[in-house]
Amino acid sequence: MNQPPYRISPLEMSITLISMMLAIGILTLPRSLAEAMDSGDGWIAILVSSAIVMGFVFMIVRLQKNFPGQSLLEYVGEKGMGKWIAKLIAVLFVIYFIPFLAYEARVLTIIVRMYLLDRTPPEITLAIIVLTTTYAVSKGVQGIVHLNLMFIPFIMFVYLILIVFNIQDMNITELRPVLPMGMTSLLPSLQPTIFSFLGIELLFFWLAFMKSDHLRALPLNLGVLFVTMLYLLIVVISYTVMSVNGVKTIVFPTVGLAKEVEIVEGLIERFEPLMIVIWIMQIFNTMAIIHYLAVQTIKKDLLKTEKGMWIPAVVTFFTYYIAAIPNSIQEVFTLGDLIGYAGASLILLSLIIGYLTVWIKMRKKRNQTNTKEIAK
Amino acid sequence: MEILTFNNIFLFTSANAKKQVTTDAGDYMAEIMDNLLGFLPPGGVFIGGAGVAILILAFQFLNKWLHHILKLPWMQEENQRKRKQLEQNANNQQKSN
Numbered sequence: 001m002n003q004p005p006y007r008i009s010p011l012e013m014s015i016t017l018i019s020m021m022l023a024i025g026i027l028t029l030p031r032s033l034a035e036a037m038d039s040g041d042g043w044i045a046i047l048v049s050s051a052i053v054m055g056f057v058f059m060i061v062r063l064q065k066n067f068p069g070q071s072l073l074e075y076v077g078e079k080g081m082g083k084w085i086a087k088l089i090a091v092l093f094v095i096y097f098i099p100f101l102a103y104e105a106r107v108l109t110i111i112v113r114m115y116l117l118d119r120t121p122p123e124i125t126l127a128i129i130v131l132t133t134t135y136a137v138s139k140g141v142q143g144i145v146h147l148n149l150m151f152i153p154f155i156m157f158v159y160l161i162l163i164v165f166n167i168q169d170m171n172i173t174e175l176r177p178v179l180p181m182g183m184t185s186l187l188p189s190l191q192p193t194i195f196s197f198l199g200i201e202l203l204f205f206w207l208a209f210m211k212s213d214h215l216r217a218l219p220l221n222l223g224v225l226f227v228t229m230l231y232l233l234i235v236v237i238s239y240t241v242m243s244v245n246g247v248k249t250i251v252f253p254t255v256g257l258a259k260e261v262e263i264v265e266g267l268i269e270r271f272e273p274l275m276i277v278i279w280i281m282q283i284f285n286t287m288a289i290i291h292y293l294a295v296q297t298i299k300k301d302l303l304k305t306e307k308g309m310w311i312p313a314v315v316t317f318f319t320y321y322i323a324a325i326p327n328s329i330q331e332v333f334t335l336g337d338l339i340g341y342a343g344a345s346l347i348l349l350s351l352i353i354g355y356l357t358v359w360i361k362m363r364k365k366r367n368q369t370n371t372k373e374i375a376k
Numbered sequence: 377m378e379i380l381t382f383n384n385i386f387l388f389t390s391a392n393a394k395k396q397v398t399t400d401a402g403d404y405m406a407e408i409m410d411n412l413l414g415f416l417p418p419g420g421v422f423i424g425g426a427g428v429a430i431l432i433l434a435f436q437f438l439n440k441w442l443h444h445i446l447k448l449p450w451m452q453e454e455n456q457r458k459r460k461q462l463e464q465n466a467n468n469q470q471k472s473n
Contacts (some may be wrong), residue, residue, distance in 0.1 A: 127427075127428045130428060131431070134432050309433075309436050309437075309440070310433060312432060313432040313433045314429065316425075316428055316429055316432055317428065317429035320421070320424060320425035320429075321417065321422060321425045324417040324421040324425075325415060325417055
């Protein structure tokens with residue numbers, strides 16, 4: 001039976017973007033900002049980075065308006081040299097997505113071992129999570145988007161509890177003085193902050209599932225704003241509750257913050273396992289999206305086939321293997337930094353190539369119209 | 377509050393413990409190979425990954441096979457085509473009447 005193709009609504013897209021961006025960054029951002037700035041000014045860096053990311057989202061949506069219903073790689077690879085360029089970008093994206101997935105999976109195993117299942121071998125945790133994301137991938141875009149919609153209220157509720165029940169312990173003096181070293185001290189902090197917002201590359205692929213009249217940057221930027229507010233509150237509360245120097249020494253400060261929570265006179269004292277469980281749901285969403293993007297890019301843009309039943313399994317194998325490469329947590333975070341640089345470069349490259357293709361195609365069209373008019 | 381620092385967290389270390397670099401001058405090739413491929417995890421990880429991939433493939437094939445054998449007659453393409461044909465014929469007959 002023929003069913004109409006699935007279309008993502010603006011709200012669904014916005015929530016999917018939130019799910020994609022909220023991953024490991026939320027646990028590590030307070031520490032990486034404290035290390036980069038050595039002061040409590042991380043919240044300013046978050047606002048600046050958020051504005052930059054919103055600008056990029058606006059540019060991606062504006063680019064997408066030139067080819068509604070098609071992904072960037074489909075548009076670039078329509079004919080001529082573009083085919084090869086699209087293939088090259090597709091290869092780069094696959095090389096980016098698989099280690100990205102591996103990185104997320106590895107951090108998940110570290111967190112699970114540290115806070116939940118300390119005697120379970122990380123290999124088992126790793127295998128289970130990649131098997132689960134493979135199942136999500138088999139359900140397609142619609143399945144993954146609906147999973148995001150289903151999980152996000154729980155995730156938000158837990159973060160809300162985390163924030164609200166820490167307010168009483170806040171000590172605002174930790175945030176002062178504001179920018180004692182001047183505006184230039186913000187520059188080194190932009191790198192970790194922008195990396196925490198990575199995930200907008202999803203738009204290059206999934207905006208194709210939106211109707212042309214739904215292609216607007218505002219709902220997506222509201223999603224970015226939502227993530228910004230969450231990051232901002234978590235960073236401010238981490239600094240004011242645990243102090244900037246204290247945050248520097250904790251690997252995952254947000255989990256540390258969860259340990260400080262005491263609900264209704266100690267009724268619930270151990271909040272962090274609950275938070276970790278909910279965070280796993282969140283990272284599962286992110287991983288499912290990345291896994292699907294990797295599979296989709298290989299299937300549609302590289303091999304151009306509808307079959308390819310083996311692709312999710314191969315992606316899983318490489319994910320599993322790459323996830324085990326780092327020897328220590330430092331190496332895991334180095335891998336994370338490399339992935340961050342790769343992601344930012346790919347977004348820039350894709351935008352440049354996208355706009356160049358639009359410009360070339362428009363110029364060709366104009367030339368053809370001019371020639372026709374002259375011939376008349 | 378328990379503080380977890382970078383120095384006390386080393387996971388996968390047992391699995392990834394680096395092989396001792398051969399200092400024997402005669403084993404120059406092994407040293408080069410170690411430098412080139414030393415970062416790769418041990419064979420157990422490869423087998424684990426392959427196992428997971430095979431498991432996925434096996435379940436996918438099983439799922440496909442079950443779908444195939446449990447298809448009801450009306451779901452089969454051939455029957456759907458026949459049904460369409462019959463409907464078209466009936467429509468044509470109605471029009472001609």
